[in-house]
Amino acid sequence: MSPDGKQGIRVHSMDAPRSMVWGQAGGTTWAWQLDETADGGTRLVSRVRSRYQWLSPSVAFSALLEFGDIWMMRKMLMNLRERVTATRPGKETRTL
Numbered sequence: 001m002s003p004d005g006k007q008g009i010r011v012h013s014m015d016a017p018r019s020m021v022w023g024q025a026g027g028t029t030w031a032w033q034l035d036e037t038a039d040g041g042t043r044l045v046s047r048v049r050s051r052y053q054w055l056s057p058s059v060a061f062s063a064l065l066e067f068g069d070i071w072m073m074r075k076m077l078m079n080l081r082e083r084v085t086a087t088r089p090g091k092e093t094r095t096l
Contacts, residue, residue, distance in 0.1 A: 027051055044080075046073065 011022045012029070023029030028050045035043045048069070052059055 023049075044077070046077070048073075 009022045009024065009030070011020060014020045017034060019031065019033040021029060021031045028048065031045075031047045031049075033045045035045060037043050050066075
């Protein structure tokens, strides 16, 4: 995810501009997919899959992260919506 490839999470696959999947091998993955809607808009679908190590002491930390993750993702998606709206004046966005 970084220009030098030394920071962030590894991108596993990309079908630009339709989808991207990144994550850690055997761990958490995050997928984004853009789907065209019947009215000519675009729908963003985001999925996160986590694999927990139930016998590891870090499982408690992972569980705590789950509570904060929804707020982080919501803020990120709202920011993305604002940026898209700013580049396309007059284009209405819908919130589901």
